[in-house]
Amino acid sequence: MAVNINHRRKHMNSNARKLVALAIFSGACVSGVFNCMAGSTTEDPAWKPAYTEVGLIQVGDGKSPGALRNFCLNAEGNILACYAPVEGSKSVAKKTPGLQVLSPKGELLKTIPLEFKPTAVCAARDGSIFVAGDGKLAKLDAAGKILAEVASPVANEAIVITKETEDMVADMAKQTKKPVKDELERMKKSLEKRRSDVTGVTVTEKDVFMAVPSPSDFSFRVYRFDLGLQNPALVVDKLRGCCGQMDVQSHDGQLWIPHNARHAVELHDRDGKELSKFGTAGRVKACDFGGCCEPKNLRVLANGDILAAESGPPTCIKRFSAGGKFLGVVATVPGAKGDCVRVTVEASADGTRFYLLDTTKDAIRIFGAKG
Numbered sequence: 001m002a003v004n005i006n007h008r009r010k011h012m013n014s015n016a017r018k019l020v021a022l023a024i025f026s027g028a029c030v031s032g033v034f035n036c037m038a039g040s041t042t043e044d045p046a047w048k049p050a051y052t053e054v055g056l057i058q059v060g061d062g063k064s065p066g067a068l069r070n071f072c073l074n075a076e077g078n079i080l081a082c083y084a085p086v087e088g089s090k091s092v093a094k095k096t097p098g099l100q101v102l103s104p105k106g107e108l109l110k111t112i113p114l115e116f117k118p119t120a121v122c123a124a125r126d127g128s129i130f131v132a133g134d135g136k137l138a139k140l141d142a143a144g145k146i147l148a149e150v151a152s153p154v155a156n157e158a159i160v161i162t163k164e165t166e167d168m169v170a171d172m173a174k175q176t177k178k179p180v181k182d183e184l185e186r187m188k189k190s191l192e193k194r195r196s197d198v199t200g201v202t203v204t205e206k207d208v209f210m211a212v213p214s215p216s217d218f219s220f221r222v223y224r225f226d227l228g229l230q231n232p233a234l235v236v237d238k239l240r241g242c243c244g245q246m247d248v249q250s251h252d253g254q255l256w257i258p259h260n261a262r263h264a265v266e267l268h269d270r271d272g273k274e275l276s277k278f279g280t281a282g283r284v285k286a287c288d289f290g291g292c293c294e295p296k297n298l299r300v301l302a303n304g305d306i307l308a309a310e311s312g313p314p315t316c317i318k319r320f321s322a323g324g325k326f327l328g329v330v331a332t333v334p335g336a337k338g339d340c341v342r343v344t345v346e347a348s349a350d351g352t353r354f355y356l357l358d359t360t361k362d363a364i365r366i367f368g369a370k371g
Contacts, residue, residue, distance in 0.1 A: 046286040049316070049329045051354060051367040057106030059083065060362025067095075068362040069133075071355070073346050074123040074142075077104050079355070079364065084117030084133065099131060099144070104348065106364075112144035120201040120211075124227075130203050135196035137210055139229055148229045152198060157215040159191050165217060191215065199241070200248035202255075203227075207270055209255055211248040214238070220246040222255070224270065235272030242293030243340040251300035258308065260293040265306060265324070278324025286318070287326035291338070297357075299345045309345035309356060313338030317345050317354060317367070330354055331367040 059081050060067035066086040071079055079102040085095050098113040099121065116134035123129050127142030135155030139148040161184065169187055173180045199220065200211035208225040214237070222236035239246055240261035249256040254275070255268040263281035268274050279295075282288025289295055295308035295318070304322040307330065315336035319327040331354055344357035354367040 044284075044286060047329055047332070049331045049367075051331045052370045053331070053333070053365055054353075054368040055105070055366035056361075057102060057364040057366065058362065059100060059102070059106075059364065062361045062363060065360055065362040068357070068359060068364075069117070069119045070121055070342065070344055071346070071357060071364060072121050072123055072344075073348070073355070074129070075125060075127060077348055078102060078109060079104070079106075079346075080121050080123060080129060080131075081364070082118035082121050082131070082133070083111075084119065097133075099129070104353065110144075112140065114138070120198045122202050124203045125205075128203075130201050130208055132198035132201045132210060135198070137198070137201065137208070137225070137229060139208075139227075150225075150229045150232075152196070152210065152212050153223050153232045153234070154195050154212050154215045154221065157195065159188055159195075160216040161188065162216065191217075194218075194244075197244060199244065199246045202248050202250040204250045204253045204270070206253070207250075209235075209248050209250060211239075211246045211257075213244075213246075222248055222257070222272070224272075235270070236268060245293070245296050245340070245342055247297045247342075247344075249298045249300050251304060256298055256300055256306070258295045258298045260296055263289040263294060265295065265298065265308060265320070267322075276323075278320065286329055290314075291340075293340065296341075296343050297345050299347060301347060301351070302349070307345045307347060307354070309343040311338055311341050311343045312336060315343060315356075317356060331356065333358075333365065336360075 067083055068081060069084050070082040074080055081100040081102060083100050084097045096113045097117040098111055099118060100111055101109045103109055116136050118131045119133040121131045129140040131138050135152045137150050138146055140146055169183045170180050173183045194213045195215050197213050202209050208227060210223050212221055214221050220239040220241050221234060224233045224235045239259055242261050245260055247258050253270060257266045259266050264277045264279040266274055266277040280288050283290045294310040296311050297309040299307040306320045308318045308320060310316050315333040315338055317330040319330050321327060339360060341359045342357060346355040352368060356365045358365055
């Protein structure tokens with residue numbers, strides 16, 4: 001009987017892996033596949049948020065969203081929003097891609113046009129801006145002048161279909177009932193398109209880090225550059241992320257990664273060595289990370305505390321110490337569907353305002369003290 005039970009478990013685990021692979025390949029949200037719902041947030045007092053929503057900055061067209069891709073705050077507290085018009089959308093067709101510089105209240109101060117669609121941005125203490133997208137990484141001065149631009153290290157890297165990938169596609173073909181050859185070709189095209197993605201960028205006193213998809217599978221990598229965008233070096237590999245999401249942040253010269261498919265927040269040194277990590281998967285306790293792939297995004301505060309944002313459900317911001325101690329729920333978004341999307345999180349320098357990306361509305365939500 002033990003042999004039969006173990007065989008059954010092995011078969012179930014194999015099917016689960018195939019289902020996850022199929023979901024990732026098809027672009028579906030794995031949380032949708034498994035219906036990963038968080039537990040009730042109304043009965044447990046630990047879920048009570050410290051802040052409430054006090055404002056909404058509408059950047060793109062809320063009726064046909066997709067143009068607002070990411071954002072960060074600069075040293076002045078202004079918002080640098082990655083704006084990339086959606087092809088075919090009449091409301092944004094005449095607007096060029098670039099960075100929109102907004103006041104903390106959402107007033108448009110200026111626009112910095114770019115020749116590529118930005119999907120990741122960060123600002124250095126000296127005012128310089130690092131922005132990436134479409135397989136490119138650029139350094140701008142505070143006024144928006146391009147100082148340097150390089151290609152992503154994987155933008156033109158050859159796609160290699162491994163034996164493991166072939167076996168996975170063969171299993172997927174059984175699920176889709178399509179020829180293996182057609183599925184392999186679809187897989188290759190998906191990987192080729194994916195190479196130009198940039199999912200995160202962050203800067204320290206001497207390094208720039210860039211998170212990008214791996215060219216031959218559906219994992220992610222982190223590369224390190226110097227401040228002149230030279231000398232790229234692969235420092236972290238084989239990160240597992242859901243729905244094209246892999247953030248990267250930094251603090252005191254070190255690298256923080258929300259390894260979302262592992263329900264972990266990881267600390268690495270500048271060479272990629274893992275120094276510590278924290279996080280447990282769970283759908284009920286506020287201190288746990290729910291769903292299939294949380295947290296999606298991070299922000300490290302000046303004192304070293306970590307803001308971890310989950311797309312949910314529930315969509316929320318949680319606060320942890322650098323050592324992983326749960327410090328409470330900062331904010332929640334009542335009624336949010338919890339789509340598997342980026343939820344960039346930021347905080348004002350004085351800690352009185354928190355910002356959360358809402359890609360479903362092309363908006364940035366603002367949270368502050370109640371009353």
